[in-house]
Amino acid sequence: MPPPRFATQWAKGSKLGDVMIPSPIKQALSGMGGVYEYTLVEQPPVSVSDFRDQADAYRKRQVGREFDADDSDDFCNDLARRFWRRLGPTMEPSTYGADMEGSLFRDAAACGWNVDRLESCLSLLRADAPEGDRDDEVFHLPGVTSAYLYFGMWASAFAAHTEDMNLLSINYLHAGAPKYWYAVAEEDAARFESLAGSHFASQSAECGEFLRHKQCPFLAVITFPGSYHFGFNTGFNVAESTNFGVPEWVPYGEKAGICLCHPHSVRIQMDRLKSLLHDYDKDICVRASAGKPEVTYTQWAKQEAKRRKCEEANANDDDSEDGGGSLVLPTKLNATIAVEVTKEQITRTRKSSKKRSAKKLEFEQWRLAKRARPSAFVTGTEVICAIESSDDRSDFETFIGVIVKQVDGYVRVHLRGLAKTEDLWLKQDSPNLLLDAGLMPEENSRLNESGKLTVSAGKRQK
Incomplete structure (x- = not known):
């Protein structure tokens, strides 16, 4: 028999029992012989009880x-x-209440830690957040540092996967039946991917990133960077999970592939995070030599965000006096501005069948960027993207691109001259998405005189 408290805390009319699971997923299975595929069908909302x-x-x-x-x-x-x-196509499908944003820890810490408030090095990215200095603001990267809840039943499963950006993960089982885990060591990940790719050839061709322990209540399972893991639930249970990062994870994050098939893939600017980690470590050493107490990642990031905000305010005051300033994007419909775009193009000249030389050529160009309705941004549209500069977050870098895909109010933009792995997902109504209205008249004249027309784009900072 289950403990009396567990039997009542999820009952109808209780605080936890009346919590609504917004979109439980029915898992319809197909396949045989050890190779299976799930079709996930969203179900109506249902209370936990x-x-x-x-x-x-x-x-x-x-x-x-x-x-x-x-x-x-x-x-x-x-x-x-x-x-x-x-397992087989004739089995009755189970249902999984997965990926529900929320936490049962709330603001309380259990034994000094809280799945929803882990002191991860990812908290350093708060330094660049607009409201990162606020005491009442909890910094979250949706789906990465914010906790998700999972409500399982017998045979509901989670398919083999690694975490976004090869991050570590922690899964805490609050209550209920055990959760059964399988794991693949990181050094065997490539062999596992090859095996999965051979059985799911079409999915592997579309996206190269398509991809045993039991866990009892009050236990946490931590997955290591790049380690595939999968498993199933042995009955009704409730778990909570999130991702986190430590300095030793950084090399794995730099190697991580990114799925660009949908707009919600997690993408962390690793160069920026490494820079923040370097500054944090340097500051900690200075504090130690001065006899000052250490600060956490979050505390340091909040202080850094406050310092940056003050610097930006002072810079804006200086700009207003001398008439200068950063790029200001148009907000009115059909308004047009001139932007400068740059492309670092690598041209290769074959010297022999085995040797090649590479020469970098830079082109600068002024083009017109026009504000338009979201409905104007459809597949095939030439656009200009304004992206925050990695060196100065108050400024923008501009890039020429073309929309190659639309999904649920988002567009995927391929940046001219760059690899597909550099593609961006932006909302159709994003203020940083503008129509490419062509070369400025002066630029057209210059290019006509030279007899050449070069389409160029900015080099995206990673």
């Missing part, structure tokens, strides 16, 4: 019991064998 009733009824149909008091290794291994034996 109703989901638990569904989970218990499902497990009783499938296993014969709503729950088991035995959570020994031998018993859970037997459940794992039962799970793998029953």
Whole structure:
């Protein structure tokens, strides 16, 4: 029998039982012979108490019991064998309440830590956030540092994957039946990817990034950088998970591939994060030599954000006096401004069948950028993107590109002259997305005189 507290805290009418799961996912399975694929079908919202009733009824149909008091290794291994034996297209689909943003820790720390408030080195990125200096502002990178809740039932599964940017992850099981884990060591990741690619050739061709331990209540599972992991739930349970980073993770983050098939892939500017880590470590050494107390990543980032805000305010005052200033993007419909774009182009000349030489050529060009309605930004449209400069966050770098895909109010922009891995996802109504209205008249005249027309773009900072 489950503990009395667990039996009541998720009941209808209780604070936790009435929490709504906004979009539970039904997992319809296909495949056989050890190679399976899930089709995920979104279901209507359901309360946690109703989901638990569904989970218990499902497990009783499938296993014969709503729950088991035995959570020994031998018993859970037997459940794992039962799970793998029953997989197939004729099985009744299970449902998983996954990826629900929220936390059961709230603002409380358990034994000095909180899954939703981990002191990760990613907190240093708060230094660049617009409101990063606010005491009441909690810095989150959605889906990375903000916690997600997971409500499982028997046989609901999470497919093999690595974390975004090869980050570490932590999964804490608050209550319920054990969660069964499988893991692949980082050094074997390439072999695992090759195996998965051979079985799922079409998905692998579309996107190169398409891709055993049990976990009992009150235990946390941490996955290491680049380690594939997957598993399933042995009954109704509630878990909470998030990503985090430590300095030793940085080389793995630099190697991480990024899926560009949809607009919500996590992308961290690793050069910027390394710079912040360097500044933080340097400041910690200075503090130590002066006998001052250490500060956390978050405390340092808040101080840095406040310092930067003061510097930007002073710079704006100076600009207003001398009439200068940074690039100001148009806000009115059909308004047009002139922007300078630059491209570093690498041209290769074949010297022999084995040797090549590379020569960098820089072209600068002035073009017109025009504000337009979101509906104007469709596949095939030539655009100019204004992106915050990596050197000065108050300034912009401008890039020529073309829209190659549209998804749910977002557009994927391919930057001219750069690799597809440098593509950007922007909202169709983003203030930084402008129509390319062509060369300035003076630029046209200059190019006509030379007899050449060179399309150029800015080099994107990583």
